[in-house]
Each structure stands twice: as structure tokens, then as C-alpha cells.
Amino acid sequence: MKQINDVVLRTATKAAVVIILTFSVSLFISGHHRPGGGFIGGLAFVAAIILLFLVYDIESIKKNIPIDFKIIAGIGVLTSVFTGVAGMIMGKPFLSQAFDHVNLPIFGETEVASAVLFDIGVALAVIGTSLTIITSIGDDR
Amino acid sequence: MNNWVVLPIVMPVISGMIMVIFKNNIWLHRFLSLLTLGLIGIVSVLLLEQIETGGIQTLYLGGWQAPFGITLVADMFAVLLVLVGAVVTFCCLCYAFSSIEKDRERHYFYSLCLFLIAGVNGSFLTGDIFNLFVCFEVMLVASYVLISIGGTRIQLRESFKYILINMLSSTLFLVAIAYLYSLMGTLNLAHLSVRVADVGQGGVIAAVALLFLIVFSIKAGLFLFFWLPGSYGAAPTAIAAIFASLLTKVGIYAIIRLFSLVFYHEPAFTHQFIGILAGVTMVLGAMGAVAYWDIKRIITYNVVVGIGFILAGFASFTLVGMRGSMYYLLHDMIIKALIILLGGTIIHLTGTGRLRNMSGLIHLHPRLGWMFFIAALSLAGVPPLSGFPGKVFITAGTFEAGYFWLGGIGLFTSLLVLYSIMKIFMSVFWGYTNLAKDNEKGTAKGLLPSMAFLTVLTIALGLGVEGIHSYVDLAVEGLLNPQAYIGAVLGSGGY
Numbered sequence: 086m087k088q089i090n091d092v093v094l095r096t097a098t099k100a101a102v103v104i105i106l107t108f109s110v111s112l113f114i115s116g117h118h119r120p121g122g123g124f125i126g127g128l129a130f131v132a133a134i135i136l137l138f139l140v141y142d143i144e145s146i147k148k149n150i151p152i153d154f155k156i157i158a159g160i161g162v163l164t165s166v167f168t169g170v171a172g173m174i175m176g177k178p179f180l181s182q183a184f185d186h187v188n189l190p191i192f193g194e195t196e197v198a199s200a201v202l203f204d205i206g207v208a209l210a211v212i213g214t215s216l217t218i219i220t221s222i223g224d225d226r
Numbered sequence: 227m228n229n230w231v232v233l234p235i236v237m238p239v240i241s242g243m244i245m246v247i248f249k250n251n252i253w254l255h256r257f258l259s260l261l262t263l264g265l266i267g268i269v270s271v272l273l274l275e276q277i278e279t280g281g282i283q284t285l286y287l288g289g290w291q292a293p294f295g296i297t298l299v300a301d302m303f304a305v306l307l308v309l310v311g312a313v314v315t316f317c318c319l320c321y322a323f324s325s326i327e328k329d330r331e332r333h334y335f336y337s338l339c340l341f342l343i344a345g346v347n348g349s350f351l352t353g354d355i356f357n358l359f360v361c362f363e364v365m366l367v368a369s370y371v372l373i374s375i376g377g378t379r380i381q382l383r384e385s386f387k388y389i390l391i392n393m394l395s396s397t398l399f400l401v402a403i404a405y406l407y408s409l410m411g412t413l414n415l416a417h418l419s420v421r422v423a424d425v426g427q428g429g430v431i432a433a434v435a436l437l438f439l440i441v442f443s444i445k446a447g448l449f450l451f452f453w454l455p456g457s458y459g460a461a462p463t464a465i466a467a468i469f470a471s472l473l474t475k476v477g478i479y480a481i482i483r484l485f486s487l488v489f490y491h492e493p494a495f496t497h498q499f500i501g502i503l504a505g506v507t508m509v510l511g512a513m514g515a516v517a518y519w520d521i522k523r524i525i526t527y528n529v530v531v532g533i534g535f536i537l538a539g540f541a542s543f544t545l546v547g548m549r550g551s552m553y554y555l556l557h558d559m560i561i562k563a564l565i566i567l568l569g570g571t572i573i574h575l576t577g578t579g580r581l582r583n584m585s586g587l588i589h590l591h592p593r594l595g596w597m598f599f600i601a602a603l604s605l606a607g608v609p610p611l612s613g614f615p616g617k618v619f620i621t622a623g624t625f626e627a628g629y630f631w632l633g634g635i636g637l638f639t640s641l642l643v644l645y646s647i648m649k650i651f652m653s654v655f656w657g658y659t660n661l662a663k664d665n666e667k668g669t670a671k672g673l674l675p676s677m678a679f680l681t682v683l684t685i686a687l688g689l690g691v692e693g694i695h696s697y698v699d700l701a702v703e704g705l706l707n708p709q710a711y712i713g714a715v716l717g718s719g720g721y
Contacts (some may be wrong), residue, residue, distance in 0.1 A: 159246035172264055172288070179232040180288040 091140070098140040105133035113208055117196070123204035127211030135219055143223055154220065158213025165206030168199055228276070231300045233269045234308050234347040237262050238340035245337040254400040255325060255336040262340060263316040266347070274697060277302050282704065282714035284353065293414035297353035302701035303552070304350040307479060310556050311346055314471045314563045315339065315684070318675040321567050322464035324672030325574065330462070333375055339468065340367035349476045353715055354414040355406070357400055358480060362445070362653075366392050369473060373461050384460035391453045395444035402437040409434065416715035418488045419708050420641055427491035435489040435496055439481065447533050448505040455526040456515065463570025470529045471563040475555065478533060482540050482551070486705040489718045493543045501541030505635045507534030512639040515646035516633040521569045521579045521654075524646050528565065530606065531643055532558045538632050539620035547623020548702045554616025556694075557687060561605050561613065564680040565647070568598050571673050572654055579646025581650060586659030591670060595655040597681045602651055604684045606644035612687035 109129035116122025138145050172181030184198035241262040245255045276283055277300065287296040319339060326335060345365025352358050374385035404622065407413055409430060410421045422431060440450070447454045454474070458466045481500070489496055511530030518524050536558060539551035547601075571594060572587065573579045589597035604611035624633035687694070704710055 153247070153249075156247050159243045162243045163240065163247075166236060166243075170236065170240075173232075178227050178286055178289045179229055179236070180277045182288065 094140055099135055102133045102136060105129060105136070107185070109131065113204065116204060117198060117200065123207030124211055126204075127208035128215065130212055131215040131219075133214060138219065138223065143220060145221075154213045154216040156213070158210050158217065161206045161209025161211070161213055163206070165203050168203040168206065171199070182216065228283040228285055228300070230269055230273055230276070231283055231298045231351060233352065234285070234312075235298075235344050237265055237269075238344040238347070242337040242344070242621065243342035244616070245250050245340075246334065249334075249425060250332070252328075252331050253346075255331065256319075259319055259336040259340055260316065263343070266312040266343070267309060267316070270305050270312065273300050273305045274302070274309065277305060278697070278700065279381075282711060284714050290351065293412050293417035296357055297414060297416075297715055298351050298713065299353035299415075300351055301704045301711060301714075302697060303704060304479075304481075305557075306552075306556060306701055308347050308352050310559045311343070311472050311475075314559050314680070315343055315468055317680050318464050318471070318563055318567070320466045320664065320676035320679075321467070321673055325570070326464055327376070330375055334695065335372070335375070336531045338368045338375075340371050342372065342468070342472070346472050346476055350479060353416065355403055355418070355484075356413045359403060360482075362399070362476070363396065365473065365476065366396070369469065372459060372465050376462070381460045384457045386577065387453055388457040391444060391667060394499060395441050398444075399435065399441040402434055402441060405430075405434045405437065407716075411443075414715070415483070415487055416712040419712055420716070422491070423487055427489055432492065432495065435485075436499075438489075439496070441498060442477045442481045442484070443503065444477075445474075446481060446537075447507075447530055448475050448477070448481070448500075448501055448537055449507050449510075451507065451511070451530045451533070454530060455523060458526045458529065458543065459522040463567060463574070466526075466570070467563040467566040470566055471559045472528070474529065474533055475559055478536055478555065481537065482705065485540075486548075487711060488707045490543075490708065497541050498542045498629075500537055501629055501632050504534040504537040504541055505632050507531070508635050508639040512642035516642050519581045519649075521573055521581065521650055523567055524650060525569045525580075528643055528646065529562055531639055532562060535617075535620060535636055535639070538629075538636050539616075539623050541632065542620075542623040542627035542629060544623045544626045545706060546619050546626055548705055549698060550616050550619025550621070550623050552616075552698045552701055553691075554613070554620060556698075557604070557612040557616050557684070560680055560683050560687065561601060564597075564601050564677060564684065567673075567677050567680070568594070568601055569650070571670060571677070572650075572674075573600075575670060576654075581653040584654045585657035586655070588655040589659045593674060593678075594670060595651075597674075597677055598651055600681055600685065602644070602647040604688070605647055609642055610688050611684070612684045614688060615691050 109126050112121040113123060113126030116126060134146070167216055169180040173179050175181070182198060182200045182203070184196055184200070186194055187197055189195050235494070241258045245258060248254055273283060283300040285298040286292060287298065290296070319336070322335070342365055345361050345368060348361030348364060349358055352361055370385065370389050373388055374381060390634050403413065410418055410419060412418055425431070427435065442448070444450045458469055461469060485496055485500065508531050511534060514527035515524050515531065518527065536551050536554050539547040539554060575591065576584050576588070578584065600611070602615045607613035607617035621633045621636055624630070624636065
């Protein structure tokens with residue numbers, strides 16, 4: 086537990102983390118046609134968690150997010166690979182992508198692409214790997 | 227388009243990741259790793275059949291045509307290596323089941339092995355040079371962890387050197403790729419081949435070719451092998467066997483692929499240079515093998531000699547010499563794994579690697595002794611065994627190309643290899659036993675079957691040369707005739 090009086094830091098962090106997480110999602114979604122995507126979206130997400138690690142401490146964050154980050158990375162890679170394999174099952178080359186336009190209630194005409202699934206996998210892999218690295222370096226006393 | 231081509235890369239990644247998720251179930255790890263390697267073996271046999279009937283198989287990932295997208299190319303040469311690699315790794319993992327520590331198993335040993343295999347297979351099957359770099363990195367990152375996991379003093383020292391030297395060579399690799407791209411404007415191997423053939427291989431391109439040769443020489447241990455004996459000696463037996471049988475071979479594969487498909491226009495310059503390096507490698511490796519009295523050292527220096535010998539055949543750049551290289555490459559993958567496993571077992575049993583401290587092991591372990599004897603003969607290239615055809619063809623090839631000195635060095639170092647390995651056999655297995663059954667440091671239980679299988683394989687490959695003859699010849703023809711590769715990747719239209 087931190088001994089110093091850091092009320093300002095903690096209060097600012099609570100707001101900042103929400104903003105960073107929102108921004109990371111926005112980065113992720115814009116990735117299909119504009120700069121962004123799973124990799125940097127995932128990294129921005131990790132930045133928010135690392136800010137929490139710095140301001141609070143690793144133990145209490147881990148208590149509140151009781152997930153093994155290595156497993157997240159594993160699931161992420163599997164998601165990405167299986168979107169590639171899905172192309173094979175359809176009889177197309179490995180990693181073939183598909184997209185379609187559908188009419189959603191609120192969003193209106195929306196493009197739905199299988200590349201999003203691939204990107205989700207990339208994001209999860211990045212999040213899992215970076216957090217594993219940070220926690221294992223941070224834990225080492 | 228043939229989706230089979232990607233399976234040897236994707237399957238190990240999938241099962242490796244499943245193991246990461248189910249971390250604690252070691253039996254699942256063992257089962258999945260063997261299953262995956264078995265499936266890779268089956269897929270590559272099927273691919274061999276397809277290539278034999280239908281020519282070189284290609285896959286454009288995501289449907290993006292070459293030279294714009296990522297291309298995977300399965301020709302006979304690559305698939306033979308994938309097949310033998312899967313078989314050898316299968317045996318090494320079986321050996322690891324009863325030899326590797328529980329701690330290593332829990333720390334993702336099997337997933338790392340599979341990621342290594344994914345990188346190795348990717349390097350064999352990729353059709354463009356940047357992906358060759360990526361697959362090299364996948365393989366190397368896995369090998370970094372495998373070599374340093376456990377963290378004993380000697381391991382940390384050697385793995386630090388290993389990582390440093392590989393970082394350096396990877397950086398040079400990237401620099402060479404950047405040069406090549408700025409000169410040629412493409413990184414697809416087939417496309418590169420067309421463009422280099424157009425402009426000729428003089429001046430700057432020759433310099434880039436040499437830079438690639440340096441990079442792959444570090445990776446393969448051709449002449450620049452100074453890092454190899456130490457780091458392979460530091461790893462546990464099963465890991466060292468996989469490394470010696472696969473990692474150096476990927477470097478050799480890259481040299482052969484690049485200098486037969488892209489930079490093949492000035493053999494008097496590049497291939498003679500490879501020949502000189504190969505000769506020096508054989509001599510230095512043989513000197514190391516003769517000089518040491520430590521099992522691990524002798525065997526790792528024998529790995530170095532093998533590398534020189536394979537590339538001596540390639541340097542001749544004749545049909546016969548290349549055929550010899552192909553036979554010897556396949557033989558070397560099997561025999562190096564076998565001899566390292568045997569050496570590791572001896573050290574495991576006696577608790578020491580020093581030859582002078584052992585004797586008479588054959589009284590306690592006759593089967594181990596005879597397997598070692600067969601492996602030693604095969605390593606030296608004695609006729610009925612698998613080393614023989616390769617040795618004959620390589621020697622004939624170097625003589626045919628007029629490199630009598632190179633063939634001579636090859637024959638002379640073969641004798642030194644035989645001496646060095648018989649030195650182990652005589653001092654470990656002959657004489658009175660100084661080791662009672664109950665004060666052995668370890669047990670050979672569970673270790674013998676995988677080595678027996680590899681021994682049978684080396685005998686079978688020697689006796690059944692006729693059986694694989696057609697495949698090897700197809701592989702060599704593919705290497706000597708780049709047009710087939712180019713046609714398969716770019717289509718007959720060309721770019």
C-alpha cells in the first residue's frame with residue numbers, strides 16, 4: 086500500500102482510465118478503414134491498466150481483475166487463427182475474409198466484416214502479452 | 227490453391243495455444259504435442275504425393291495473388307524437411323517425457339516446442355523472404371525460452387550469448403532484406419528470381435547476396451559456428467537434440483533456397499565461396515571433435531562437421547552433389563538427434579560427461595551400447611546405413627565440379643569424425659565396468675524406445691534408399707530448375 090498522500094492522483098486516474106478505455110475502443114473500431122485496429126487498440130487498453138497498476142498496486146488490481154492474462158493471450162491467438170481456418174472450411178484460401186452490409190436498428194446500414202473477429206483476437210493477444218510482461222517484471226522483487 | 231500447405235504451420239500454433247490455456251494438465255500437453263506432430267507427418271506425406279503427381283503446391287493467403295500477398299510454397303525439398311523434422315521431433319518429445327523435469331513441463335515446454343516447429347515449418351514453406359525472417363523470429367523466440375528456461379548458471383551464461391548473437395544476425399538479416407527490397411522492389415522469392423535474372427547478379431546484388439550468406443552462416447553454423455557448441459551443450463538433452471536436428475538445418479535450407487533460386491547466376495563466385503566456408507567448417511569442426519574428451523563437446527562439434535559437409539555438396543552445384551546434399555541433409559537430421567540423445571543418456575546414467583571417468587557401460591546397458599555403435603557407423607557414413615549415399619554423392623559431386631580439395635577434406639574429416647565418435651564408444655562402453663548397477667545416477671527406463679526408433683530409421687533410410695530416391699530426385703530437379711518454382715508461384719504469365 087502506498088504511504089504518500091496521493092488523493093489527487095487517484096481521483097484523476099479514476100477519470101483518466103475511463104477516458105483511455107473509451108479511446109482504446111474507439112481506436113479499435115476505427116481500425117477497419119482508418120488508422121487504428123486491434124494492435125494499438127489493445128496497447129491503449131493496456132496503458133489504462135498500467136496506469137491503475139502504478140497508482141494503486143498490483144495486488145489490489147489483480148484482486149479486482151481475477152484473470153490470468155496468459156490465458157487471454159492464448160484465447161486471442163486462437164480467435165485470430167480460427168478466423169483464418171474458417172476461410173479454409175468455406176473452401177477459400179487460409180485467412181480469407183468476408184464482409185456484408187446489414188441494417189441494424191440503431192446504427193443503420195453497417196458493414197459487418199469477419200476481419201473484426203481477427204482484430205479482436207489480435208487485441209486480446211496484445212493485451213494478454215503486454216500485461217503478462219508488465220506484471221512479471223513488476224512482481225520481481 | 228491448396229490449403230494443405232498451411233496446416234503444418236497452423237496446427238502447432240493451435241495446439242500450443244490450447245496448452246497455454248489449459249496450463250496445468252501435463253498429460254493433455256503430452257498427448258496434444260504428439261498428436262500434432264503425428265498430424266504434421268501425415269499431412270506432409272499427403273503433400274508429397276500431391277507434389278509428385280501435381281507439381282509444386284502453392285497457397286496465396288487470403289486470396290491475394292503473388293507477388294503482392296503472402297505466398298506459401300510447398301515443393302519437394304521443403305516438404306521432405308517438414309516430414310523428417312516432424313518425425314525427429316516426435317522422437318525427441320517421447321524422450322523428453324521421461325527425461326525432462328516436471329518444472330520445465332509446467333513452464334510451457336511442450337507449447338514452446340510446438341511454436342518452434344511452427345516457426346521451422348513456416349521457414350521451410352514460405353515463399354517470400356520477409357516471411358522467412360518472421361518465421362525465423364518465431365522459431366528463435368521459442369528457442370530463446372527453451373534454452374534459458376530452468377535458469378542454471380551455465381544456461382544463463384550460454385543463453386545470453388546465444389540470444390545476443392542471434393539478435394545481431396537477425397538485425398543483419400533485416401538490413402539485407404531492406405537492401406534487397408530497395409534494389410529489386412519485391413520480396414517474393416519467385417519474383418526476386420525473375421528480376422535478378424533480368425538485371426544480372428553483379429556489383430551491389432552480389433554484395434547483398436554475401437550479406438545474406440553471412441546472416442545464414444551465423445544461423446546455420448557455417449564457419450561462424452563459435453556460438454554453437456556452448457549453447458547446444460547448455461540445453462537439456464531433448465532440447466539440444468531438437469535444436470541440432472532442426473535449427474541449423476533451417477539456416478542450411480535458407481542458404482540452399484536462396485542460392486539456388488535467386489542468386490544462382492555467379493556460381494564461380496558465390497558457390498565457390500560457400501565451398502571454401504564449408505571446407506573450413508569441416509576442418510575446424512573435426513579438430514574440435516578430435517581434441518575434446520567430453521561427450522557433449524565432441525557431439526556438438528560433430529554437428530558442425532555435418533553442416534560443412536551438406537553445404538560442400540551444395541557448393542559443387544551439380545546434380546550429383548546436390549542429390550548428395552539432399553540425402554545427407556535428411557540423414558543428418560535423424561542421426562544428429564539420435565547421437566545427441568544417446569550421448570545425453572550416457573551422461574544421464576554415469577553423471578559425468580568426461581570420457582576418462584567412464585568405462586564398461588556395455589555390461590550394464592548392452593542395447594544402448596549397440597545402438598551407439600550403429601549410430602557411430604551411420605554418422606561416419608559406413609555403407610548399409612543412411613550416411614552412405616549422401617557421402618558418396620557429395621564426394622562425387624565435388625569431384626565432378628573440379629573441387630578435389632573439397633571432396634578430399636570431406637573424406638578426411640569423415641575419418642576424423644569416425645575416430646572422435648569411436649573414441650566415445652571405446653572409452654565409455656569397453657573395458658571393465660566401474661559402475662555398479664545401484665550407484666548409477668539415473669535410469670534408462672523409458673528413454674530407449676525413442677532412440678531405438680531413430681536407430682531403425684537410420685538403418686531403414688540406408689537400406690531403403692531406392693524408396694525415397696524418386697522424391698529426392700524431384701527435390702533436386704526443383705532446385706536446379708528455378709523456372710518450375712517461378713511458374714508455380716507467379717503463373718505462366720510472369721510479371
